[in-house]
Amino acid sequence: MKKVAVIGAGPAGIEAASLLAAQGLEVALFEKESQPLHNLTDKAFLFPNFADARQVSERLLEKLHTPGIALLKDTPVVSLLAPTAGGSWQVNGQGFDAVLLTSGYTTFDARRKEELGYGIYPGIHTSLEMEQMLREGKIVNTIGDMPRRIAFLQCVGSRDEKVGNHYCSKLCCVTAVKQAIEVKKLIPQCEVYIFYMDLRMWGQHFEELYREAQTDYNIKFIRGRISEAGGTFDRRVQIKAEDTLMGRPMKLTVDLFVLMVGMEASQGTRSLAAQAGIAGEYGFAQACDPHTSDNCTAHDGLFVAGSCKRPMTLTDTLADARSAAWEVLRYLHSGLK
Amino acid sequence: MDSADLTAAERLLEAEPSLKACIGCGGCTATCSAAEFVDFNVRRMHMAFVKGQQEGLRTQLNRCMLCGKCLLVCPRGVHTRSVIMAMRKELSPEEK
Ligand code: SF4
Ligand code: SF4
Numbered sequence: 001m002k003k004v005a006v007i008g009a010g011p012a013g014i015e016a017a018s019l020l021a022a023q024g025l026e027v028a029l030f031e032k033e034s035q036p037l038h039n040l041t042d043k044a045f046l047f048p049n050f051a052d053a054r055q056v057s058e059r060l061l062e063k064l065h066t067p068g069i070a071l072l073k074d075t076p077v078v079s080l081l082a083p084t085a086g087g088s089w090q091v092n093g094q095g096f097d098a099v100l101l102t103s104g105y106t107t108f109d110a111r112r113k114e115e116l117g118y119g120i121y122p123g124i125h126t127s128l129e130m131e132q133m134l135r136e137g138k139i140v141n142t143i144g145d146m147p148r149r150i151a152f153l154q155c156v157g158s159r160d161e162k163v164g165n166h167y168c169s170k171l172c173c174v175t176a177v178k179q180a181i182e183v184k185k186l187i188p189q190c191e192v193y194i195f196y197m198d199l200r201m202w203g204q205h206f207e208e209l210y211r212e213a214q215t216d217y218n219i220k221f222i223r224g225r226i227s228e229a230g231g232t233f234d235r236r237v238q239i240k241a242e243d244t245l246m247g248r249p250m251k252l253t254v255d256l257f258v259l260m261v262g263m264e265a266s267q268g269t270r271s272l273a274a275q276a277g278i279a280g281e282y283g284f285a286q287a288c289d290p291h292t293s294d295n296c297t298a299h300d301g302l303f304v305a306g307s308c309k310r311p312m313t314l315t316d317t318l319a320d321a322r323s324a325a326w327e328v329l330r331y332l333h334s335g336l337k
Numbered sequence: 338m339d340s341a342d343l344t345a346a347e348r349l350l351e352a353e354p355s356l357k358a359c360i361g362c363g364g365c366t367a368t369c370s371a372a373e374f375v376d377f378n379v380r381r382m383h384m385a386f387v388k389g390q391q392e393g394l395r396t397q398l399n400r401c402m403l404c405g406k407c408l409l410v411c412p413r414g415v416h417t418r419s420v421i422m423a424m425r426k427e428l429s430p431e432e433k
């Protein structure tokens with residue numbers, strides 16, 4: 001029986017592993033954490049339809065019961081070696097006929113944008129921390145009261161050459177709109193602002209969600225990049241931006257300031273892509289061709305799927321994983337191996 | 338735009354090509370030291386100049402203290418301080 005290693009038990013890894021196992025392959029699914037799906041289980045609701053992240057996670061986790069999958073938790077992959085003539089791929093010293101890399105992303109460390117004050121002043125949070133508050137259904141300011149005013153800032157760690165990330169992370173725009181709506185559902189009287197450079201509402205129902213944020217929730221959109229944030233004496237946060245559509249510099253004092261942190265290649269992605277010789281831009285893994293061969297790599301038998309390649313939504317990640325599974329099957333059945 | 342004279346704008350972009358990458362985010366204006374005290378909007382100034390509009394720019398340009406804070410925040414790596422110096426140089430004689 002052919003053996004496949006899938007590296008990373010996120011949505012892409014689970015989806016692909018279950019399809020490959022259902023086709024009769026023996027799949028080893030490596031996961032460095034003690035539980036799979038940790039980038040999904042820390043979410044409350046998913047855009048654009050506010051699907052309960054827990055239910056979506058459960059549906060994915062059920063797929064792990066497909067016979068033929070061995071889930072190896074707490075098992076980081078430390079070595080990924082290409083086959084020597086006629087041999088097999090070596091993952092942590094074990095041989096495999098094919099390897100699928102699904103080692104995913106990590107979020108940008110907001111401390112790297114020092115001028116935005118994260119980790120220095122109270123009341124400044126990342127979008128992940130906001131998600132956590134939303135999951136708990138409780139949003140409080142720095143003195144434990146209900147916040148009266150919250151500002152979100154887009155593009156933190158993305159589209160920013162100062163941190164070396166020129167790319168757009170693709171899903172923070174809609175995530176901010178989603179989180180802003182959830183805040184308003186919990187605290188209707190709270191004023192909510194979203195500061196943006198461009199609003200990229202490219203996916204199905206994203207634009208509708210944006211419109212709903214304006215018409216039904218009175219969320220205020222200001223086109224301008226916040227360049228500085230600092231603490232005030234009463235433990236609030238003062239931000240500086242230009243309202244570029246009005247042509248006016250502005251200061252705004254808020255109770256909570258939320259940084260929409262972008263996606264970067266995870267540590268695993270960086271090191272495995274480098275080890276296997278498929279490191280692409282920004283530490284992401286490089287596929288052969290974005291149009292016709294987006295799951296194959298420069299090496300026969302090594303495939304890539306999901307956000308280890310670039311920022312990707314959950315929907316796209318799952319579709320990409322299915323496409324990668326097909327490529328792996330085609331490769332294993334082609335007689336190449 | 339039809340009647341705009343863009344020769345000075347072209348010279349400016351040639352002198353400081355980084356300005357071509359500006360996305361008008363206003364980060365420079367937001368952080369500007371001079372804007373704290375006087376009516377001064379660095380983004381609006383360089384965007385106007387690039388479109389061939391120079392009215393009133395001389396007085397505005399003189400308000401810049403050349404502190405360079407703006408270039409520390411620009412997400413597109415525009416060398417805003419050099420842009421100001423180049424604008425001062427390329428201003429049309431009527432504006433000078
Ligand atoms: S999706 Fe929006 S917030 Fe995220 S990097 Fe792109 S433009 Fe910025
Ligand atoms: S900060 Fe940079 S990109 Fe933003 S308006 Fe100023 S020059 Fe343009």
Ligand code: SF4
Nearest residue numbers: 369401402404405407
């Ligand atoms: S260099 Fe001029 S435009 Fe830039 S921040 Fe300083 S005063 Fe403002």
